[in-house]
Amino acid sequence: MEDSLRDKKVMTIGIVVEMTGLSERQIRYYEKRKLIFPDRTSTGNRKYSFSDIEKLMEIAEKVEEGVRTDEIRENFKRRIKNENYKKDMIKGQINAHFRQGNIK
Amino acid sequence: MEDSLRDKKVMTIGIVVEMTGLSERQIRYYEKRKLIFPDRTSTGNRKYSFSDIEKLMEIAEKVEEGVRTDEIRENFKRRIKNENYKKDMIKGQINAHFRQGNIK
DNA sequence: CGTGTAAGGAATTCTGACACG
């Protein structure tokens, strides 16, 4: 139910460093702080998606502004909640539509 | 003028092996035969795109059918030519449209 | 708190070659 390409975890950390300009240390630290969730290969190497890259750049901006990683995490949670809320609104409307027999 | 995500060279050969089921040897060989063109990192490691993955799976199919790599390459060339031909057709029609003063 | 760094080891990738055919 989402982009697929954008969410596929396929990049090693070296490429992520290249694309974001962040250090390996930073990238791994944001993971420890539960801000990003890379997959792992069978032998333990991290794999990131394009979405992860975008998220990392957003995180880096916030951190530079002085926002603490905990706050950033909470903001992400709120955002997800809000998005789900909106999705439910839409679902509700669709359901209502059909319940009233407004079937095309 | 194309997908961007689909064409970004970001995957190391290990991931490509994982996604295509081909061996490193095969993947490198198809490159030697000019069928795919990965980028390289500054230290020489190959980087592939999602498009490359698709192309590799197409190549693998053909090879299994017994098609020689040279033929596959020529078929790719013809396909590109045909696509460009169609693009030019469309451009021509658009130009004709405006030349006749059919603006808006 | 967020990040740099040296440490040691394990896994990855690279190239050129021998092999079969």
Added chain:
DNA sequence: CGTGTAAGGAATTCTGACACG
């Protein structure tokens, strides 16, 4: 022709820790 494999080396990635603060 297309692919497997062992060989040796170079680059990558991983974790846990010391450091500053």
